[in-house]
Amino acid sequence: MRKCMPFAAVVGLIFLVGCGGGGGTPVGVPVTVGVSPSLPQFIHAGDSVSITATTSGDPTNAGVTWNLSGLGTLTNQTKTSATYNAPGNITSNVVALVTATAVADSTASGPLLMSVLVPGQENVHPITVDGGPVATQIYPNGVFTSVTVCVPSTSDCQTIDGVLVDTGSYGLRLLSSQVGVALPQLVDSNNNGLNDCVAFVDTSFLWGPVVQADIITSGEIATATSVHLVSSSNTGIPDNCSNGGINENTPESLGANGILGVGPEPNDCGFACDPSAGGVPPEPVYYLCSPSGACSPAFVPVDQQVTNPVAFFPVDNNGDIMDLPPVPGTAAGVDGSLTFGIGTAANNGLGAAKLFTFDPNSLSFTTVYNGISYPDSFIDSGSNGFFFPDASIALCNGGSFYCPPSQLNLSATNKGANGTSDIVSFNVDNATNLFNNNPSDVAFGTLAGPNPVGSFDWGLPFFYGRGVFTAIDGAPAPPGVPAGPFWAY
Incomplete structure (x- = not known):
């Protein structure tokens, strides 16, 4: 019913660098936990992975305890190691999360994501028409999936369910209220944060920061990809973004926890927002916002725009079925x-x-x-x-x-x-x-x-x-x- 109609930026040239925009490690945490392997693992059904955990700042040398969220089993558990055994009877690809938590400090943990794949279906991701993620309302004819996002180059990951699959828009957009990992926002050299505004033909809109994440769907990963993190706040939104429309920044108003845009373009604005292309777009899409909240329209290079993650996959990157x-x-x-x-x-x-x-x-x-x-x-x-x-x-x-x-x-x-x-x-x-x-x-x-x-x-x-x-x-x-x-x- 809604087709994403991306606005386009009008002024400004920006140079983007990563920053810790989503939070960070609290000062004074006495214990840290590291796991090896340290990056998400892509394994086949029935396979096993040996995991080791190391703690630092632990005067007791008590090691860790292990926890598994998702399918499979954990065996051979000790204070420094465990074995993850993937389920062998799955018919579609699944994810599981293994966490090592320090005995000396339960707030210190190390996660490791497992993407368990059916042989021959590594590029196949499950989708469902199930009414959507909001228990009190039905989204008719909405097709949903789960998407895993990770802090780039880490296994600090979260799988988010109830994401609408949209072949008419471009890029991953997630409600910030549903995201618990600290994804870094893109900023310029003056620490102005990059934000994105996307409008729909029904006058609703989405607004919020552009962050970077590794995006995992089954056996595919798009590394260091720009993602639109939809703000839960209704303040500080530029007038020419809101334009009197409805801010769909909750699961109830959006009918989803996010949108996975896998349409026929690689990004949400293209050369109209790229300073090197000299585009002259009609309305702003991207904004740079100062720490005080003042926002100005901005140009953004194509490779830093909110991106269709399929276009960033290493091999299966020319489309989808x-x-x-x-x-x-x-x-x-x-x-x-x-x-x-x-x-x-x-x-x-x-x-x-x-x-x-x-x-x-x-x-x-x-x-x-x-x-x-x-x-x-x-x-x-x-x-x-x-x-x-x-x-x-x-x-x-x-x-x-x-x-x-x-x-x-x-x-x-x-x-x-x-x-x-x-x-x-x-x-x-x-x-x-x-x-x-x-x-x-x-x-x-x-x-x-x-x-x-x-x-x-x-x-x-x-x-x-x-x-x-x-x-x-x-x-x-x-x-x-x-x-x-x-x-x-």
């Missing part, structure tokens, strides 16, 4: 997968998929519906229905969805810049009846609504029952695979 099972009516929930890379491994080839290229400037192709061409159309898992203009279909109360008296059997034709054409048949049901008659369901294959901006938005119902490829603009393509951007299905 979202697979969800069919939902002809409604369902209490469905599980699927997000496979990284296109043509980079045995499990991510294009096969017989139809490929639709498009202009990277417009990020859209043409959909013809009812004889009318809509050249600004797009495919977007972050939208929770089919959204298109049709004044003949009755609206529900509130006007967000369609409420026809009976099911409509419709079709539209997608056309790529490369000449590919495909007729898509779809059904539209009365949204009020869908929700009222199926109060426990969260997946709706026939949910649709109006699109006032005059385009065809192929939202999550389009993904049910088909694999949808999203190829990233400018990413290196393996032999036999066209360069992005494109969609294919």
Whole structure:
């Protein structure tokens, strides 16, 4: 229902360096714990890892105790070592966290993240349509996943559930209220912190600092990647960012704990915000904010902008494939997968998929519906229905969805810049009846609504029952695979 429409920065040249923006080690902690290996481990199901722990500042030499959060077992535990045994019967990739805590000081600990992988599925990440992370409300047709973020070059990591997977935006955005690790903010030479503003077409927005993290999804890692940490505060936001809109900085307002933007661009603003490109964008995206809270619009080099993490993976970095099972009516929930890379491994080839290229400037192709061409159309898992203009279909109360008296059997034709054409048949049901008659369901294959901006938005119902490829603009393509951007299905 919402497509991320990134603003762009207007003034200022910045030089960014890392800083400890999220906190630090308290002064006076007498004991520290180090673990080896010191970096996150990527292992296969059934494998084992030997771990050692060392303490410093411990006059008792009492060593550590061990704790495991997640699947697997810990064996051979001593005050200085343990063995992690990965589960052998998993069907999808999982993470586990081993922690060594000092006996002499329970506030001193050393973590080690384990990413446990199914052989042959190292690039496959589980996704689910489950209603979202907020127990008191249902997010219809929201597809969610878990994302692990680590302080760069450490195993100080946290796995965050309930992150919306959005093929219509770019970059990882996490609510700061859900992040417990101290991710360093990017600052300039005068200690002005870099902040990001992203707006949605429904006038809501997200605001907060740009931090760096190592991002882990199954067997993939994007190191030292810029992440948008959405501030929990409603103060200090520039007027031309808020613009009278709603600050979706809580799980209840956003419907998620964050957004994983894996769309067809590598970053959220591109050359329009890069000082080396001489862009002239219409509105600010990035701001430098002084320690006192004064903020000014800023240019940001492309490699320091909030980045689609897929583009930073070492190998499977040219796109992704979202697979969800069919939902002809409604369902209490469905599980699927997000496979990284296109043509980079045995499990991510294009096969017989139809490929639709498009202009990277417009990020859209043409959909013809009812004889009318809509050249600004797009495919977007972050939208929770089919959204298109049709004044003949009755609206529900509130006007967000369609409420026809009976099911409509419709079709539209997608056309790529490369000449590919495909007729898509779809059904539209009365949204009020869908929700009222199926109060426990969260997946709706026939949910649709109006699109006032005059385009065809192929939202999550389009993904049910088909694999949808999203190829990233400018990413290196393996032999036999066209360069992005494109969609294919």
